[in-house]
Amino acid sequence: MKNESIQQSKRISKDQIKQVADKVVQHLAQQRQLRENQIPKVSLQPEHIENCELLLNRHQLLGKMKKNSIVAEIGVDEGKFSQLIHKKVKPQKFHLIDMWGSDRFHDGKFEAVKDYFAEEIKEETVRIHKIMSTKAAHEFKEEYFDWIYIDTDHSYETTRDELQLFAPKVKPGGIMAGHDYRLGNWVSMYRYGVIEAVHEFCVNYNWELVYLTVEPTESQSFAIRKIQEE
Known part of the structure; x- marks a missing residue:
């Protein structure tokens, strides 16, 4: 009799666990659909796309960028790509923009970036802006940058706002590029919105894709440019 009670208790526990699991799966599916509905889909x-060129990776993308230029990297993290930009492009003026200060993007990374670029900061060829990307845009005059590279939170809303705010800060014929041109991070189940924000911006403001990278093991990059009126 005692054994039967134990078996029944186990069955009830398994049934309860399954019910809870089913509810969690249903809730997550509803949240994903809600998020999907919030991201507009605009067709190019x-x-x-008629002038778009495919590149193997973002190392090649840097090879297409203007040398001795005025550049911003928006979303720096620990500065590994910043170092690559500095080595390959040799910017005349390099602005590094990031909030830092969070658990993942902590001040230890901020200090590491400062230490690496200490000499350039002293020479005023590199400047660090510890500020939100959308606020940083107001610190620069119009038609200031030759090109920028965006790599922040990858959400539709943030990317949309960054493109709109930094577009006037880019010189005629200049480039706005960025990372994570893909649907999302399937490990963390985080839905990106970079593709949709870029496409919407191109259609609404008459810009074109000029470069896309095709890395199989890393998030792809995009580069866009204002379509020149004839």
Whole structure:
């Protein structure tokens, strides 16, 4: 009799666990669909891709960027890509923009970036802006940058705002590029919105894709440029 009670208790526990698990799965599916519905889907037209070139990786992308230029990297983290930009492009003026200060993007990374670029900071060829990306845009005059590279939270809303705010800060013929041109991070189940924000911006403001990278093991990058009126 005692054994039967124990078996029944185990069955009840398993049934309860399954019910809870089913509810969690259903809730997550609803949240994903809600998020999906919040991200607009705007279709590109032929003029937005006719000059687009595929590149193997973002190392090649840097090879296409103007040397001795005025550059911003928006979203620096620990500065590994910043170092690559500095070595390959040799910017005349290099602005590094990031909030830092969170658990993942902590001040230890901020200090590491400062230490690496200590000499350039002293020479005023590198400047660090510890500020939110959308606020940082107001610190620069119009038509200031030759090109920028965006790598922040990858959400539709943030990317949309960054593109709109930094576009006037880029010189005519200049480039706005960025990372994580993909649907999301499937390990963390985080839905990106970079693709949708870029496409919407190109259609609404008459810009075109000029470069896309095709890394199989890393998030892809994009580069866009204002379509020149004839």
